[in-house]
Amino acid sequence: MIMMLLALAGHALAASAPKRAPASVAPAKKAEAKVEARVETPPSVAAVRVADWITASRDNGALPYAIIDKKDASLFLFDAKGKPLARVPVLIGIAEGDEATPGVGTKNLAEIGPAEKTTPAGRFLARYGFAAGKQKVLWVDYANSVALHPIPPTASKKERRRQRMLSPTPDDNRITFGCINVPSTFYSKSLRPLFQRKGGYVYVLPDTKPLEAVFPRVRVQGPPSAAQL
Numbered sequence: 537m538i539m540m541l542l543a544l545a546g547h548a549l550a551a552s553a554p555k556r557a558p559a560s561v562a563p564a565k566k567a568e569a570k571v572e573a574r575v576e577t578p579p580s581v582a583a584v585r586v587a588d589w590i591t592a593s594r595d596n597g598a599l600p601y602a603i604i605d606k607k608d609a610s611l612f613l614f615d616a617k618g619k620p621l622a623r624v625p626v627l628i629g630i631a632e633g634d635e636a637t638p639g640v641g642t643k644n645l646a647e648i649g650p651a652e653k654t655t656p657a658g659r660f661l662a663r664y665g666f667a668a669g670k671q672k673v674l675w676v677d678y679a680n681s682v683a684l685h686p687i688p689p690t691a692s693k694k695e696r697r698r699q700r701m702l703s704p705t706p707d708d709n710r711i712t713f714g715c716i717n718v719p720s721t722f723y724s725k726s727l728r729p730l731f732q733r734k735g736g737y738v739y740v741l742p743d744t745k746p747l748e749a750v751f752p753r754v755r756v757q758g759p760p761s762a763a764q765l
Contacts, residue, residue: 541567544757550644554645557715565681577606577610578702579623580608582605582741583608583610585741585747586603586741586747586754587603587612587614589751589753589754590603590739591618594618595659595753596618596672596737598616599616599734600615600733600736600737601614601737601739602614602684602727602736602737602738603739604626604628604738606655606657607706607741607743608706609626609627609628609705609706609709609710610623610625611716611718613722613727615730616730616736622722622726624718625702625706626701626716626717627697627701627709627710627711627716628655628709628710628711628716628751629653629713630713631653632654632744633654633656633743634657634658634743634744635654635656635657653712653714654714655712655714655715655740656682656714656740657742657750658677658739658740658750659739659751660677660738660739661737662737662738663734664735665678667683674731674735675729676738681714681715682714682715683716684715684716684718684738685715685718685723686717686720687701687716687717687720695711697717701717701719720755
């Protein structure tokens with residue numbers, strides 16, 4: 537599994553990276569076109585452990601799934617049989633933390649405080665449904681209004697979400713209210729075709745809790761051997 541995960545590095549990111557802008561494009565557009573593609577690193581030990589556990593236990597049933605490594609701001613996509621398909625950068629909640637604040641899903645965005653803007657960790661059965669404005673999104677945690685979708689067109693330009701997504705490191709990828717933003721091309725051509733019919737599982741790795749506290753069954757399997765890494 538580790539070798540297959542490594543093979544994914546940069547695969548979908550290269551497809552979604554901005555192309556060279558023509559000479560007639562405004563300076564702001566030229567600057568955006570020169571955003572440096574993110575330098576991919578090997579998958580984390582936590583991502584490998586969870587991937588191996590899902591494969592060994594078939595925890596996903598017969599559904600496609602994604603593993604989101606919040607610390608690395610990366611998403612790994614798999615089909616229903618566990619075949620790795622893509623790795624892409626993601627944007628996640630501004631605040632560190634692995635639980636949603638009680639009642640946050642019922643608040644308006646303007647009412648959500650900085651410390652409440654977390655992307656909760658855990659195993660979620662994600663399905664498509666409608667959000668505000670009758671827009672269809674992949675709901676990861678519906679009760680807490682956490683969805684997976686491309687960068688919304690209404691996002692403030694001051695947040696520089698596209699630039700953050702394509703930056704060389706994951707250090708600036710915390711910018712959302714808790715939702716998970718992915719590259720639009722990846723979303724429309726890779727993720728949505730897999731999840732739109734029956735949904736799938738999304739495994740969000742923790743950034744503050746121990747991995748075993750969020751995924752207890754991983755402890756039973758144990759860590760990957762040194763040879764695998």
